[in-house]
Amino acid sequence: MTNAAGQGRTGDAAPRPPKILILGGTTEASALVRRLAGRPDFDVTLSLAGRTAAPRPEPVPTRIGGFGGAKGLARSIAEQGVTAVIDATHPFAARISANAASACRAVGVPLLAIRRPCWARQAGDEWIETESVAACVPALGEAPQTVFLTIGRQELSVFTAAPQHAYLVRTIEPVGDALPGLRLTELRARGPFTLADEMRLMREAGITVLVTKNSGGAATYPKIEAARRLGLPVVIAQPPVLPEVASVEDAEGAVRWLLSSPPCGPGRRA
Ligand code: NAP
Numbered sequence: 001m002t003n004a005a006g007q008g009r010t011g012d013a014a015p016r017p018p019k020i021l022i023l024g025g026t027t028e029a030s031a032l033v034r035r036l037a038g039r040p041d042f043d044v045t046l047s048l049a050g051r052t053a054a055p056r057p058e059p060v061p062t063r064i065g066g067f068g069g070a071k072g073l074a075r076s077i078a079e080q081g082v083t084a085v086i087d088a089t090h091p092f093a094a095r096i097s098a099n100a101a102s103a104c105r106a107v108g109v110p111l112l113a114i115r116r117p118c119w120a121r122q123a124g125d126e127w128i129e130t131e132s133v134a135a136c137v138p139a140l141g142e143a144p145q146t147v148f149l150t151i152g153r154q155e156l157s158v159f160t161a162a163p164q165h166a167y168l169v170r171t172i173e174p175v176g177d178a179l180p181g182l183r184l185t186e187l188r189a190r191g192p193f194t195l196a197d198e199m200r201l202m203r204e205a206g207i208t209v210l211v212t213k214n215s216g217g218a219a220t221y222p223k224i225e226a227a228r229r230l231g232l233p234v235v236i237a238q239p240p241v242l243p244e245v246a247s248v249e250d251a252e253g254a255v256r257w258l259l260s261s262p263p264c265g266p267g268r269r270a
Contacts, residue, residue, distance in 0.1 A: 017043045018083040020258065023100055024048055024058075027192075027219050028114045029088035031251035033060045042258065045080075049096070051153075052172055067099070074103035086254050087113040087245070092152075092213055094240040101243035112257050113247040116216040118239060119224055126233040129214075134158045136211050136235045140165060148207040150223060151237070153178060168205050192219040198226035210234045 017040060022029055024046045036044045037059035048055055050064040067073040077085065087100045097113065104111035121127050128139045133155040140147065144164045149156070153171050156178040167184040169175055175186055185205070202210070202223075210227045212220075214236050227234045248254055 017041050018258075019043045019081050020045070020084050020086060021077065021080070021082045022046045022060075022086045023089050023096055025051070025093065026088055026090050026114075027217060028116065028251050028254075029086075030056065030058060032086065032088055032114070032254050033058050035251055035255050036060065036258075045082075049093075067103075070099040070102040070106070073099050074106045077103060077109055078107050082109060084258065085109060085111045086258075087111060088251075088254070091116065091118070091215055091239040091242070092237075094242060097242045101245050104245075111245050112254055113242070113245050114250065114254055115242070115247040116249055118214045118216045119221060119236075122228065124228045125224070126228075126231070128233060128235045130235060130237050132240075133213065133237045136237055137162050139235045140209060140211070145208045146206050148202060148205065148210045148223070150210070150212045150220070152213075168207065193222050195222040195225050195229075198222045199229060202226055202230055202232065207232060211236075213237045214239055 020036070020042055022032060022044060024030070024033070025048055029046065033044060033046050036042050044060045046058050046060050046062045047067075048062060048064045049066065055062075055064075067076050076082075085100055085104050087097050089096050089100075100111055100113075130136050130139050133151050136151075137158050140162055142164070144166070146166045147159075147168065149159065149167050149169045153173055153175055156169065156175055159165075159167065160179060160182060163182055165183075167179065167182055168187060169179070169184055170187040170189055172188070172190045174188065175184075187201075201207075207230075210223060210232055212223065212234065224234060246257075248257060
């Protein structure tokens with residue numbers, strides 16, 4: 001008999017707790033590890049990409065760094081005896097989600113994704129939706145703007161194509177030389193942010209447009225509400241298409257899945 005996490009008995013041996021690999025880097029992953037930490041019925045490892053120099057300490061063993069593509073991830077799952085994988089990565093982290101789907105399929109280990117719903121346009125929102133971060137650049141137009149850029153660090157360089165704008169760039173890590181030759185002000189901060197703080201920041205910086213990713217979730221939504229209340233346009237990149245796998249919307253749903261009954265288990269699909 002196995003549960004969704006692949007827990008079970010082998011012959012007369014004592015049952016071993018299922019080994020759960022959580023691919024993280026999000027508030028959902030942190031919420032999930034907090035719920036599972038200390039439980040004797042799960043053996044949890046959190047995996048982070050290593051993008052943040054000082055990630056928040058988490059109450060479960062944490063490994064940091066890539067696996068070496070889908071094949072490397074499949075090898076690691078097999079070698080470590082992982083019995084279920086939870087893809088709790090960011091909705092814009094498309095590569096690791098694709099790798100997780102392919103690796104779990106290859107080794108026959110169940111996979112669950114935590115997929116938070118995107119933000120939906122509300123009355124009063126002035127959104128220009130784009131299909132990617134790169135497509136946000138032409139959407140800013142020719143006239144100089146004061147742009148609040150909240151897209152993380154990795155794709156910043158595309159904005160060098162629009163040097164007429166001034167940029168307020170908010171990131172967790174220093175942007176380094178990602179935006180050579182641009183008028184930019186760096187703001188180092190980690191969410192969550194409050195509506196009052198977001199409104200004050202946008203007012204004081206004289207922001208004329210917000211550029212962001214449609215990441216969903218509550219932690220960074222106040223900037224969207226602030227823009228609405230201040231009557232500012234938002235250029236918003238829609239998330240990439242992710243592989244179709246079993247999914248839930250939040251950490252609670254993942255705990256329910258882990259505690260659920262068959263049909264999942266090593267060698268079987270979710
Ligand atoms: P990505 O493009 O999907 O992944 C690039 C590579 O990074 C992957 O192929 C993998 O390397 C490695 N990787 C990503 N997530 C990993 C994890 N949790 N554990 C181990 N390796 C991981 O991802 P990304 O957009 O660079 O994001 C990196 C991480 O930051 C993700 O974990 C994500 O949850 C978090 N994050 C991303 C965003 C965003 O906007 N993209 C925002 C907030 C947080 P190998 O192929 O070598 O295994």
